[in-house]
Amino acid sequence: MDKSTQISESNVTDGVKIISYVANNKGNQELVQGSMWSGVDVVNHLAWQEIDKHIEASKEKVAAGRASCLHYYMTANQMDTSLLASYTRQSRWLVRLHMIPLCFNRLRSGTLGKYAEVFNVSQDDLIQGELKPPVYNQRAYEENPVD
Numbered sequence: 001m002d003k004s005t006q007i008s009e010s011n012v013t014d015g016v017k018i019i020s021y022v023a024n025n026k027g028n029q030e031l032v033q034g035s036m037w038s039g040v041d042v043v044n045h046l047a048w049q050e051i052d053k054h055i056e057a058s059k060e061k062v063a064a065g066r067a068s069c070l071h072y073y074m075t076a077n078q079m080d081t082s083l084l085a086s087y088t089r090q091s092r093w094l095v096r097l098h099m100i101p102l103c104f105n106r107l108r109s110g111t112l113g114k115y116a117e118v119f120n121v122s123q124d125d126l127i128q129g130e131l132k133p134p135v136y137n138q139r140a141y142e143e144n145p146v147d
Contacts, residue, residue, distance in 0.1 A: 068104035076134040088114040
């Protein structure tokens with residue numbers, strides 16, 4: 001793409017700088033700040049919309065009592081049971097079991113501490129079922145709380 005036809009970047013990157021290669025007037029490649037493909041922004045935007053739908057569905061499951069708050073935190077942080085199991089050094093079946101509210105309510109503080117550390121929340125937040133934003137979005141939440 002030509003340097004003169006650079007397309008401005010949208011807010012999908014949340015302030016992260018994007019660098020692209022473009023051809024300058026002499027035909028040589030050089031680095032330019034900003035995304036050169038508007039298609040990338042469109043696809044990223046659609047992907048984040050889909051992720052937000054999954055997060056909302058997870059919130060509804062937790063509110064209805066069909067899943068523990070671990071389900072929300074896993075969904076919001078784009079994890080599956082295998083990844084969470086590896087982060088907490090537990091087996092996958094144990095993590096799946098902890099997604100059942102009855103089993104989750106019986107967890108010991110050591111296990112809750114593992115989950116709290118991974119999701120960057122307090123054990124009290126997990127016990128009370130408070131649903132905080134994902135780890136990648138907590139900085140924005142702390143600056144402008146929704147409550």
